[in-house]
Amino acid sequence: DAGVTQSPTHLIKTRGQHVTLRCSPISGHKSVSWYQQVLGQGPQFIFQYYEKEERGRGNFPDRFSARQFPNYSSELNVNALLLGDSALYLCASRAWDGRDEQFFGPGTRLTVL
Amino acid sequence: KQEVTQIPAALSVPEGENLVLNCSFTDSAIYNLQWFRQDPGKGLTSLLLIQSSQREQTSGRLNASLDKSSGRSTLYIAASQPGDSATYLCAVRPSGGSNYKLTFGKGTLLTVNP
Numbered sequence: 388d389a390g391v392t393q394s395p396t397h398l399i400k401t402r403g404q405h406v407t408l409r410c411s412p413i414s415g416h417k418s419v420s421w422y423q424q425v426l427g428q429g430p431q432f433i434f435q436y437y438e439k440e441e442r443g444r445g446n447f448p449d450r451f452s453a454r455q456f457p458n459y460s461s462e463l464n465v466n467a468l469l470l471g472d473s474a475l476y477l478c479a480s481r482a483w484d485g486r487d488e489q490f491f492g493p494g495t496r497l498t499v500l
Numbered sequence: 501k502q503e504v505t506q507i508p509a510a511l512s513v514p515e516g517e518n519l520v521l522n523c524s525f526t527d528s529a530i531y532n533l534q535w536f537r538q539d540p541g542k543g544l545t546s547l548l549l550i551q552s553s554q555r556e557q558t559s560g561r562l563n564a565s566l567d568k569s570s571g572r573s574t575l576y577i578a579a580s581q582p583g584d585s586a587t588y589l590c591a592v593r594p595s596g597g598s599n600y601k602l603t604f605g606k607g608t609l610l611t612v613n614p
Binding site for chain 1: 504531532534536541542543544545546549551589591593600601602603604605606607
């Protein structure tokens, strides 16, 4: 079975632009979460979606938005990019099985110039 | 607000040594604790998941323990190998409600020298 997949792998943008990152969860997983990891830090929670509804939001500005589609894949959108948005963006999926183990994708490396 | 601390920040050991990585958290109201491995520039690989009612979990050369009341977890790696070199992260998920947010520590960078 395929794990969590993310696209693109790498992305270079300039300040002020917007970006869309994509994530496909493990087959059968209905919950997707997004995390931002800057160099030398642990991942920080951005959003959690379950059954296409937002179930949690971290301390990020409104420039960050996300959505989940009927096939449970998800997009993370960031508008008006700042240099400080440069980071590894990680997507995680989880099964609704009580164990609540979260599985992460390979990430998208975003560089803002 | 949950805070997770990992000590040490970096660790360098010779191949074959047994080692312990430490993780502490400030709020004991957790649902579970998960240990991850991260290779440079890569995503996170789940190593072990410990539910709040459990004391330890084992997978191969890895053993993770949890003392929820004291807010501590340890990851024990036996007979370390150069391939174990990576950053190890611990993360806790709060109990109650539908909050599945993980709070991470900053990680321990492990280097195993041949």
